Amino acid sequence: MSDKVIDIPATARLRLDGEALVANWRALDDMSGAASTGAAIKANAYGLGAVEVVRRLQSAGCRDFYVANWQEAREIEASVEEGTRISVLNGVRPDDMQYAMGSLAKPVLNSVEQVYRWQETGLPCDLMINSGMNRLGINPADIEQYDWNGLDIDIVMSHLASADEDVPQNADQLNQFDSVLQYVSGKRASLSNSAGIALGQAYHFDCTRPGLSLYGGKQRPELSAAIKQVVFPETQILQVRELQVGDKVGYNAKYTAERDHPIAILAMGYADGYLRGFSNTGLFLRGQTKLPVLGRVSMDLIAIDISGASDLGESDWVTAQYDLPTASRQSGLSQYELITGLGNRYSRYWV
Template structure:
């Protein structure tokens, strides 16, 4: 007999319409280019089973992952030829998996090109390193006979500093333009979320937004155009009355100066709520702001319940405006978003 799982003390509400609208906004900003979606890392923590169908129904036809282990979950919602794996094929086993599933590898080196050829080849993408020195081929690599033999759908590169007003953007575009005549490809792809905001020269045939789909603002030009998608909540699991002098949490970083009604909340850095996010922060109960007392621990934080009336079992809203949270904590929006843990029940 299967025992039903009890309700969780962490929940994450996903605004599907905001997610779809963000994709439509980025699609419009992409101009004549088609707009894909990066759904790696469980759709940046939002959840593939929620994000992929929502994006598919909004009109997205190209989905990008990093690992082959991420493929099966996405194939439950879209056809295999719509799925691309950015890390390419590292060995014969990955190439065989690609052939077996029909997902499309992004070839990053002549060695990967040879692995793909030896597995029987077929449609692939090719990544060019235009100055990030992470993954991708050099311009010289593109002349390799094995690379030249590939059946290339998209010739791609990745912008390193599209969120900044820097000469690196133009430099990378120039390198990418030099790559275009060196390898036959059906289409070109350069821009991520921030790159879309750089305009038509960067958007070309296919854009690959990620962070902005899920509520992040990687470029000032996107502010006011992107909606928050994820809304975390955490339950109070115990309340207590503190007296002056009582200490809270690890290393006693907070000491009560007055009688305080405190609540222990089921939320910690194992759930992506890092210690840096807790400093000077607060959770919310309706219109009430509940300051965090002391350090964030792995599974719990303590808050000042004040006059809110919140008690055991009540859910508190966790602030999740990504640009604001990043500015206050010093963490990147990517770190905050992808840090959402598996213990959240997603709605």
């Protein structure tokens, strides 16, 4: 047997638009005004590939990157240029200390316990304030009782819970964060995520931390015109077949043909992150021709109506309609779930 490794091409892939990614960052940077604009690249840059995203955004001028944990920090450390900063949002556990003390990244301290753990190192850190979301963060009452002079704090930050809505909580969190800054200060302050940037200058402070909108998410109307689609799932046709009136398709027969027409079976399914919410609602595209999903999405296969493109055949490629707001309406899933859930079976290529 030959030792030569035989390449097996993927049957589904993600086309990633590098120019759209950079354009989105620049649009968010413009909206951030005088504040510097970073990039949340946690969860492997929302599924796109953290190293490639860092490379492209650094070239555009981005100098602050936000990851969830130290494994994610380690993945990108070799890719960052001098002057680029990495913040680890989940903080520093006892088990993280050995790696964290030698890392280029800095922890975002989320509790008094983490503060005590880190202060002995003398190394830079960020600080998360709980301004009302009640996830991670130090409560304002604890902030007022602590002497912060012993910490080298870069960013004092908090996180908006409902910036995608026009609700009183946004102003409440802004006021809470403002009040805390009189007791603890760092070199910089930060409050806004992608949607928070669209709330206006009062929310921008010194630096902003967009995530979803970098990758095509549009959580507020103010973002709609500026943000471009970045991710385009594509898949191959495995088989074409002809339905007759009365034929049923897929698990539990959720589609029954009311006319004779051709369908294609695609090499993609909910194991790839194209979830059951798209059953009988999703669309694929061949150019501008819409190819509706028929019946239930299964683990590895999807059926589509190719009446409008009957020349399609085995091994031809089609593209999922995956503009995030549109796909969210089709599936009932959040834009965040749609993009971070795209699976590992896709090959990824940048254009």
